[in-house]
Amino acid sequence: MNPQSYIQTLTSAVEQLSEASSYTGLCHNHRQGQPLPSAEQLTRIVNLARAILFPGYFGNSTVNAQTVTYHIGVNVEQLYHLLVNQIQAGLAFDLSEDSGDAETLCEQARLLGAQFIARLPEMRRTLATDVEAAYNGDPAATNYGEVICCYPAIRAISNYRIAHELLTLGVPLIPRIITEMAHSETGIDIHPGASIGHHFTIDHGTGVVIGETCIIGNNVKLYQGVTLGAKSFPLDEDGNPIKGIPRHPILEDDVIVYSNATILGRITIGRGATVGGNIWVTEDVPAGERIVQRRG
Amino acid sequence: MNPQSYIQTLTSAVEQLSEASSYTGLCHNHRQGQPLPSAEQLTRIVNLARAILFPGYFGNSTVNAQTVTYHIGVNVEQLYHLLVNQIQAGLAFDLSEDSGDAETLCEQARLLGAQFIARLPEMRRTLATDVEAAYNGDPAATNYGEVICCYPAIRAISNYRIAHELLTLGVPLIPRIITEMAHSETGIDIHPGASIGHHFTIDHGTGVVIGETCIIGNNVKLYQGVTLGAKSFPLDEDGNPIKGIPRHPILEDDVIVYSNATILGRITIGRGATVGGNIWVTEDVPAGERIVQRRG
Amino acid sequence: MNPQSYIQTLTSAVEQLSEASSYTGLCHNHRQGQPLPSAEQLTRIVNLARAILFPGYFGNSTVNAQTVTYHIGVNVEQLYHLLVNQIQAGLAFDLSEDSGDAETLCEQARLLGAQFIARLPEMRRTLATDVEAAYNGDPAATNYGEVICCYPAIRAISNYRIAHELLTLGVPLIPRIITEMAHSETGIDIHPGASIGHHFTIDHGTGVVIGETCIIGNNVKLYQGVTLGAKSFPLDEDGNPIKGIPRHPILEDDVIVYSNATILGRITIGRGATVGGNIWVTEDVPAGERIVQRRG
Amino acid sequence: MNPQSYIQTLTSAVEQLSEASSYTGLCHNHRQGQPLPSAEQLTRIVNLARAILFPGYFGNSTVNAQTVTYHIGVNVEQLYHLLVNQIQAGLAFDLSEDSGDAETLCEQARLLGAQFIARLPEMRRTLATDVEAAYNGDPAATNYGEVICCYPAIRAISNYRIAHELLTLGVPLIPRIITEMAHSETGIDIHPGASIGHHFTIDHGTGVVIGETCIIGNNVKLYQGVTLGAKSFPLDEDGNPIKGIPRHPILEDDVIVYSNATILGRITIGRGATVGGNIWVTEDVPAGERIVQRRG
Amino acid sequence: MNPQSYIQTLTSAVEQLSEASSYTGLCHNHRQGQPLPSAEQLTRIVNLARAILFPGYFGNSTVNAQTVTYHIGVNVEQLYHLLVNQIQAGLAFDLSEDSGDAETLCEQARLLGAQFIARLPEMRRTLATDVEAAYNGDPAATNYGEVICCYPAIRAISNYRIAHELLTLGVPLIPRIITEMAHSETGIDIHPGASIGHHFTIDHGTGVVIGETCIIGNNVKLYQGVTLGAKSFPLDEDGNPIKGIPRHPILEDDVIVYSNATILGRITIGRGATVGGNIWVTEDVPAGERIVQRRG
Amino acid sequence: MNPQSYIQTLTSAVEQLSEASSYTGLCHNHRQGQPLPSAEQLTRIVNLARAILFPGYFGNSTVNAQTVTYHIGVNVEQLYHLLVNQIQAGLAFDLSEDSGDAETLCEQARLLGAQFIARLPEMRRTLATDVEAAYNGDPAATNYGEVICCYPAIRAISNYRIAHELLTLGVPLIPRIITEMAHSETGIDIHPGASIGHHFTIDHGTGVVIGETCIIGNNVKLYQGVTLGAKSFPLDEDGNPIKGIPRHPILEDDVIVYSNATILGRITIGRGATVGGNIWVTEDVPAGERIVQRRG
Numbered sequence A, B, C, D, E, F: 001m002n003p004q005s006y007i008q009t010l011t012s013a014v015e016q017l018s019e020a021s022s023y024t025g026l027c028h029n030h031r032q033g034q035p036l037p038s039a040e041q042l043t044r045i046v047n048l049a050r051a052i053l054f055p056g057y058f059g060n061s062t063v064n065a066q067t068v069t070y071h072i073g074v075n076v077e078q079l080y081h082l083l084v085n086q087i088q089a090g091l092a093f094d095l096s097e098d099s100g101d102a103e104t105l106c107e108q109a110r111l112l113g114a115q116f117i118a119r120l121p122e123m124r125r126t127l128a129t130d131v132e133a134a135y136n137g138d139p140a141a142t143n144y145g146e147v148i149c150c151y152p153a154i155r156a157i158s159n160y161r162i163a164h165e166l167l168t169l170g171v172p173l174i175p176r177i178i179t180e181m182a183h184s185e186t187g188i189d190i191h192p193g194a195s196i197g198h199h200f201t202i203d204h205g206t207g208v209v210i211g212e213t214c215i216i217g218n219n220v221k222l223y224q225g226v227t228l229g230a231k232s233f234p235l236d237e238d239g240n241p242i243k244g245i246p247r248h249p250i251l252e253d254d255v256i257v258y259s260n261a262t263i264l265g266r267i268t269i270g271r272g273a274t275v276g277g278n279i280w281v282t283e284d285v286p287a288g289e290r291i292v293q294r295r296g
Helices: A003-018 A039-053 A068-092 A102-118 A120-136 A144-150 A152-169 A174-186 B003-018 B039-053 B068-092 B102-118 B120-136 B144-150 B152-169 B174-186 C003-018 C039-053 C068-092 C102-118 C120-136 C144-150 C152-169 C174-186 D003-018 D039-053 D068-092 D102-118 D120-136 D144-150 D152-169 D174-186 E003-018 E039-053 E068-092 E102-118 E120-136 E144-150 E152-169 E174-186 F003-018 F039-053 F068-092 F102-118 F120-136 F144-150 F152-169 F174-186
Strands: A201-203 A221-223 A227-229 A262-264 B201-203 B221-223 B227-229 B262-264 C201-203 C221-223 C227-229 C262-264 D201-203 D221-223 D227-229 D262-264 E201-203 E221-223 E227-229 E262-264 F201-203 F221-223 F227-229 F262-264
Touching (some): A003 B120, A039 A120, A039 A152, A039 A174, A068 A102, A068 A174, A068 E068, A102 A152, A120 A201, A152 A201, B003 C068, B003 C102, B039 B120, B039 B152, B039 B174, B068 B102, B068 B174, B068 D068, B120 B144, B152 B174, B174 C144, C039 C120, C039 C174, C102 C152, C120 C144, C120 C152, C152 C201, D003 E102, D039 D068, D039 D120, D039 D174, D068 D102, D068 D174, D068 F003, D102 D120, D102 D152, D120 D201, D120 F003, D144 D152, D152 F174, D174 E144, D174 E152, E003 F120, E068 E102, E102 E120, E102 E152, E120 E152, E120 E201, E144 E152, E152 E174, F068 F174, F102 F152, F120 F201, F152 F174, F152 F201
Parallel strands (some): B227 B262, D201 D221, D227 D262, E201 E221, E227 E262
16 A cells, blocks of 8 residues: 555545534534633633632642632632633533624623632532541541542542532533543542532442432432432433433432442432442332342 | 662662563563554544544534534544554564564554544444434433533443454554553443444443453443453463453343343343343343342 | 622632631641642652553653663652652641651651662562463453553552552551552552452452452452442441451452452451352351352 | 741732732733733744644644645634634733723634734745745755754744734734744844845844834845844933834845844935945945945 | 664663763762752743732733732742742752751751742832833833833843842852843843842843843943953963952943943943944943944 | 634635645655654753763753663663654655655664764763863853853753764754754854864853854854854855855864954964954954954
């Protein structure tokens, strides 16, 4: 095969791949002048949020009582600017070229960004309870610092709480990217639509799945490999799943679910119940009850 | 301990670690003048392939009908050059210094690279069906864009389909590195040797294992934690496993396997069968049947 | 909302987030002049250690018998300097501003760093057995090179063996960060406190958890999703878990545990026993026995 | 000095440096939501322009007749987007917060960016003559490729021609930054306001200064250290220099100026004249004349 | 030449280059545990200093009255830490392994770093006068912003003023590296030992040299290519130049020196004198006088 | 102007710029499969050479008698590989697609690379004399370390000596790029073809030009702004300059040339002569003579 024929092979592939019919539905029709969702920017956003929520643990800087305001000030401002850009990218993602005007999108993004920033203090209060729960629930934890620095649960839950706020504010796409970043990093897959109370913790975590319409109370603890999923879902007339129907479990306060348990459907695990490992639960569990797998 | 004694400790460790007998079997005997397999280059290769297959979703560029040819043209050309380099690295990986000549390796790599490029249009057609299956199978999916951008299944399946083509063309080592990159990113471990039909999807995905000799039909759906593995494998006279024997399951069209199910051995899950979560299957399942775990 | 009011929102959030009471327990009180634990530096440390232990497989360089000493020499020296810095960061992590003096910390870190370097040759000998076990245990493995380059088990076990040495030497925090880096990369979560013999291997690996007080013999093999965890743990008078009590399983030599099995508590799995997939084990298993899940 | 007193020194410096009165005139009052001029972005802009004008010489890509359109297409599109952003930054640079609206600025920048792109083909035609002049004027030049790759004159003149177009279009600030980048890289300082004909070349170049209101004809050649400057400039009533008055020399076609010559004021060096090295010229030089320094 | 002989050539070169006698005087005997001078760190130091002195012009951040304290706070703190590290590198540069102890060096560096930070406010006041002088002296300058952003003189003078403070505090080596960084960037070579008053400016600047023992008054203006150098210097008994003797010119207030003039030796250019371009001055020039080159 | 018309403007510019006739002579006809000259790679090459020649001064590593062999070994090997690649790029630069074969080019590059490496020890011996000359000639120099770290002359002369060796070996293009890199960094422009003896030094250096056919003896010292250039050059029948004719000055041993002097043509400055600053010399200067500018 001579150089010329390689070039022909390439050129022919380019032609086929550039034909509009070949990428229908697979090509993003980007709106001119709008930012694109960017994994790199979102990584910086998450890192800034972590640096603000847990001062001195993330980022390269040393923080003390005299300088903490400087650091949080700079980080909040950078977070705001990056976030406005990515919110705008999310808002523009599905718009056709001629809907709305760019100025309005930008203004909307700035408003949503400011609203998010205003919720950071409350978010820190909740995350403090998650750190406490992780520390108290693990005899291997030597101090809060280790939990904040190392525990995948804290990373996954931080991303979830950030993403959940953004979803609640109405930001499209971006929240899901943020939780998928944590999914990739930790193996913990929490849909940003789930609702989760305080003092929430997950031990080890790889393989955990928490579905879109889950409702989780306070003081709940999950172990690795736990699925809180949908059993089945109704289809519409065209045979497609109907979106947005509650289809995932409700876990009331103080529930514990051990490793690799699978809980499916809109059922309720009652207050203080315990679900043993490696089992398959598709019906309600009364409050306080303890269900386990029979010995293999 | 004075500075001098630290240096002696280091020097002594260096001497021991540089003795040829200490690294037998652990050292790569690289062939002079050949490229090395490079995770960084392979990451760029995968990103370029994604940018070509799903124009406008990956990479920093905005694409429209007028400019799509430019972008695909440049990306195809860069992909080709990087790929030729890494194919050559794969070919050279196990060669001794005196086998074959460098020019031939290089020519072979260029031919294989061009053959891969020629298959990209077909690969896009198949991936389009995977995107469709992921969207249709998940009530939480709001549009194709979200699926392409965020869903780990799409990332893992893309890498698999790229790696499978390379393996089919006879490229050593590189395909496995590509699927392991997706494994690390998504927790989904698909061996490049597996054979997988169209409209394939995996929900959530963490912990999925698909073995080397699996044969998967069309319209198959797996959930997180599913293993399609080998039950046991025959040993040769020296007690080592015999390579290449079919030992993983066959899943016919329209099969669904729920989370954390384990299917082992060269068995067949018949057309349209459903395998429930958290169970252990080592025998054939007839077409259309539904097997589940008994309540814990 | 005008620009001024955005600035007020931000400024107000900064004030709340900078109030000392709001970050109690969540802020790292860094000791002036000491290094910080750094994921970036630790990544470089792990990469250098891999390049030393498996010459020619990691890093960009070509290695041959004439030049191997140069490469190992430079890598050992860089590893030493980076490690001393991060050991010092670990030692300083929980010290209050006025305990001990900086010079002593630094001297201690240099001593620990040199002791770690001195153990590298032994560490390579053990890892060679792990590579052998992975190769022999997988019919899909085509050669040692593929195992070293691609197998997540080798990455996770390397990090564990590095971290375990550091923990044994008394280095705080850093070992856990190193194993969590492998956890994120591979989905395999091995606590650096566990004790693991030679010829250890893990197939696929995603979802594996090995707890702090596990004792694992020689020639042990685990599959993906296996948990070696604690069943429950005694609380102290304040209701907090008592740290450091042996609470994880003992696996004697030649044990195999299949995928998604969960083994909990200070029980013993006897020499040569086999634990089937997807089961839940909380009692001793006698040597040579084989326990499996009943068909679902 | 204890740690506390260091912190006090720092805090006190921060306070002084943050007082508004201390940075009057030295602080950039940035307009919310507008981009900032960025040396990094402008470097990318210049590199893209060079890659478009001289295909295959700059950038990492190989170009051939089949693929040149792809490369130029992608580069032109990226150049356009980056340039619009930096033009907008330039336009916003001196605006107060309440002048004009953001949408208008953006629209204006997009128009100017497109106008610049439309002039690239003409710019290439002119630069081709500069390359020809550099090659013909230097016996040490072995081919056009060497001139394009290595000669500082080509870099400085390219930046000048880009900057001059932008200035002519009315873009503030950015043109000057672009020529100062070349000044730093080559030691050749050409003000973007100067007017320069075709077949222009500069040998060696370090120390050359070409002032804002210079007019330079075709086929002019300068050597290193040549200054085309202002002799003096009239002051306004407040003693400040009056801006924009023609005050630099006019060099007609075919003029040569040897090294370190200094030509000052609105004088004319006539067609075909030669100015010798190390001399100081403040009066007109007739066409065809040759002036030199007397022997030292 | 076969591969083996290449390796022998390399190995032989390595041996010769590693022989101690071959690098006597050319090898840095680094003191264990001390930082190295780092061009990269010093670049960051200079950029931080610029960002502090001219808020909003350098660095990526937007600054306004509400947030300026945050930015200056963070920048001052980072500057302090980087500077302490590089001061320590400078102090350690020429020490033998056994002189002084590391703790003392570190403490000394922290003190010097704090003293430098304390002088920043005064440094900004002086630089403000330099910016004013550059603006007033150049009809081509459109505003202060352009001067601060683009003018090489401001970059060179900023580096000089930073380096001069460090030299005055007694920091070795580092000041010279900082002024050489500006020399490379701008072609303006100011020795950090020179003494320079307020309202100092240099037009264009390439080729300017200001020697170690120069004394320059207020309101002095230089043009490109001006040398303020030494005429000759006395040698000691061994024929080596005696260090530290005043040997460069004194320029009193309000002096102007035009392009490419060379002023050599410990002479005085009197208040308000003007030195024309391209001339060679080795004797005192009385106050108010104007000397020029005769026409070539 | 609507979005569509912007796209048309861009598309039209792309079409014009992609027409083959528009880039004749300005486009590099790259030879398939060959490396491209790369400023980034050449920068690494120069940095590695500096790190080898002056151990411990360049690069991040600490070097001592025990470890120097490791560092030089690794650096020599990396230098060799990078250099072979760039030599090959240089050799391929002007070849047409069908001349010679790739294997031969590669083999030739490896041979030239090895020959260059073999000359490094001699190169270090010569550079040692240049460092000595710079130190002895400058009262401001406090030690050899400062000279090696900071002095632009050492950077420029190192690049020249590297480039000169490569040119002597017959490598095209690359030598000139290397000296132009130093030209950009230091303002000192030495053509790689010049011949320069030992103990060579340049003070300050900005603006120095040393032409292709210069011959410079031992112990020569130049100051900033000195030109050693060509006076005029004979043209061939087509009016183009004839290449390769000796046309630059010869400076015999012990010559000093002061700042901004211009010496032109194939003249000889005799042993021990001194040329004063700011003068223009076009005729021989006898040995020992001292010529100066008359007072302005």
